[in-house]
Amino acid sequence: MRTDLAVIGAGPAGLAAALAASARGVRVVLVDAAPEPGGQFYRQPAPGLRARHPEALHHQWRAWTRLRDGLAASPVRVLADHHVWCVERESGGLTVHALRGPEQERSVEVRAAAVLLATGGYETVLPFPGWTLPGVVTAGGAQAMLKGGLVVAGGTAVVAGTGPLLLPVATGLAAAGVRVAALVESADPRRLLRHAGALARKLPEGAGYAARLLRHGVPVLARHTVLRAHGGGTSRPGGAGRGGDRLTGVTVAALDGRGRVRSGTERLLPCDTLAVGHGMLPHTDLAEGLGCRLDGRRVAVDAEQRTDVPGVWAAGESTGVGGAALALAEGHIAGRSIAARLRGTAPDPGEWAPAAGVRARMRSVAAALESAWAPPARWTDRVTDDTVVCRCEEVTAGAVREALALGAGDTRTVKLLSRAGMGWCQGRMCGPAVAGLTGCEPTPSSSPFARPVPLGVLADGHRAHEDRTEEGPS
Amino acid sequence: MNPLERAGARPGPAFEVTFDGRPIEALPGRTVAAVLWAAGITSWRTTRGEGRPRGVFCGIGVCFDCLVTVNGRPGQRACLVPARPGDVIRTEEGTGRAH
């Protein structure tokens, strides 16, 4: 398949870009892994569930309906359920490789003159004893299951960690009938006040959540953290479960100003669900595979949202986590820039001045949020040596610390000497924890495949491209 | 109020799948993970090292903790794969492939 622009990711940034470019005559293919457009933020209930009031579990519903209707009216071609594993630079342009359907056993290619990476972000969770128990889920995961599947894992939940996502997750679960035993936020509310200026735009939203928490009777424990998750019993009705395979409660405690646990404040909160998160990280695999320059953990872009690789733009959380409004603005700018550049002209930034204004404001809000909701100091003190850090390879904190003693000194050598990050998720989940535990600079996971690829798909590609292969294996 | 009621869902007729041989009711459109959660099941994998139970963690296809065997195909992410009528869902033990 050939097109002018391939947009990867149908969340706010990708949709805004696809619509802006398409409205200016660009042929657009929108590639997304989910069955329906929307991304994580506008995740929709599965159509088969025929929800008449999906907005009951959402906010900013009007922005979504505008995008949805715009997409329906546009000639943008949507490839849903297409899982991009690699974007390849070739002499004639760019080739997007995507595995098709839930089976992910066949790969298709989309050749495009331009690619927009709108791959979004994913949640960070820092480890603590018991965090691998079934019933412990990421805050975003609880929300995704709720929005998409209209389902919750149990009857009593604790929402914990740090960051702006915890509020909508707590109110969402409460609205869905879950008893939320507590919202446990490690940040100090006084730190949030220090950023009141930058946060002013977010405060009305925050005030709304506070009112809803109050209405649902959700206690808020600020400057508290989850010390441990406890398990027991079995998760399978009628099944012969071994001990401790289902969450039964969490121990929480208050933190002092330096992030240490205040003695005597520990208490047990019984629950069957813990929704926990410590902020978001950008998805950068495809950008890295293309050789795009990163700025820390995010894809580096210029004022037009261009990366330093010709023909490749990026927008949304992949260029820095900042929420849906920022993603929409960046996507819009990227779409207009691409339309102009593909015509061989330089865009006039004056045309997107309002979006650029939103972008500037929301980036400063994001920076303030990031500093206010930093993970609690000294969290690593509470990660015991027997705590699993790498969930895939079951590597404990003790083994990660031992890697340092063996001579590792950066995240790559820690991985080599401990196996942390070598499993299915390629270190996406344990990366921040390993960096924190070892004091190494956090680095992106740097796997050139954005997702697992069957060897048969690669081998078929070899046969199809054999004459283009310069040097075979030897 | 449960989430289905909250969103005013009027799903199509339920169908049956099995989990480790036990019949379970599934609503159309739901992923395998959502079907299992709705049936009160929160773990469907045991790790290959310690044999520990796992289920949904990230819920968006990133963490691979929810791997499950569906219709004999191991290593499927339960949070992404839609359930289909008659699906035979099995707990995935270790690598999900018999020795």
Next chain:
Amino acid sequence: MSEPLTCDVVVVGAGMVGAACALYATRAGLEVTVVDRGHVAGGTTGAGEGNLLVSDKAPGPELELALLSTRLWAREAREPGAAAEYEAKGGLVVAETPEALDRLREFAGTQRAAGVSADPVPADRLHDLEPRLAAGLAGAVHYPQDAQVMPALAAAHFLRASGARLLTGREVTRVLRAPDGTVRGVRTDRGDLHAPAVVNAAGTWGGELAERAGVFLPVLPRRGFVLVTEPLPPRIRHKVYAADYVADVASDSAALQTSPVVEGTAAGPVLIGASRERVGFDRSLSLPAVRALAAGATRLFPFLSRVRALRTYAGFRPYLPDHLPAIGPDPRAPGLFHACGHEGAGIGLATGTGLLIAQALTGRTPGLDLTPFRPDRFPCPAQEAAP
């Protein structure tokens, strides 16, 4: 600048070869400091598969070094080898056609004469050794001496077992030499290390280090990709690859062409590697190279078609123009020893290299003739030779 440290030997490079040099040198009674600008196993060692192979080597000095190394690896199997997942699993080289099998058997015959165990396997016995191999192969040769190790763990545990002082995150900026030319230590970005002997085990950067000692050693990088699959139960028992012999018209000799080595690992994933490209230090993904690896592996093991690759990584194998490593004292700089340029075989050849270096450091007669590995065998380019 801090007080200079003093020891008997400074080994530059905390990869597998440097670690083996450190282990055998400390066992010989020397006090050793290992210094690396990065961290343990952070270079080529961390990007390899851990092949300890005799099967792919034609009779000659490299095979002799491989046979010595194989014996030493087996001796280290209990400790530190066990911590490094050492496994004497053997290699299986298969031939897809009767013609290829004839050439393979002929090649194996020459190897046997040089001391290699190489047992022909007829087609109907192939699946006893390797049940999941493709059907229709012509036959194979089994090499029981081939073995496997997890290279990063091997380097780390050899270093730990050596008891050598380890200084990572320190770059050697110059090899210090006395007015008479003898080596007296190294200067690093964080102080001097004084020693009468310096070992260049800097892998791909060995040429650069040689230059910092004032001598010429043309070490070049060869890129190799390795594919790593999802974890599987033990399904591939040996190191398996296919051999084809392509007539090299110019020299009228046979050039060995092999498919990628396919092997299971103790941790579960199957490794497929490595590709070979001479493209300088370019780490970006080459889809054609990775696809060719997958095609080679699935041809040998059809069941791998449905197995997923989780990642691929690139590493740079250091090689010298004649494809032999540089091992031994450098007559141009007394006190300087080289142990680099092992191309794709450095993990396997590390033990022999380490022992030979320790013998040279202590003035003993080396167990192998070092002449083919002389570091000064490459003429310095004319413009650099001029004063």
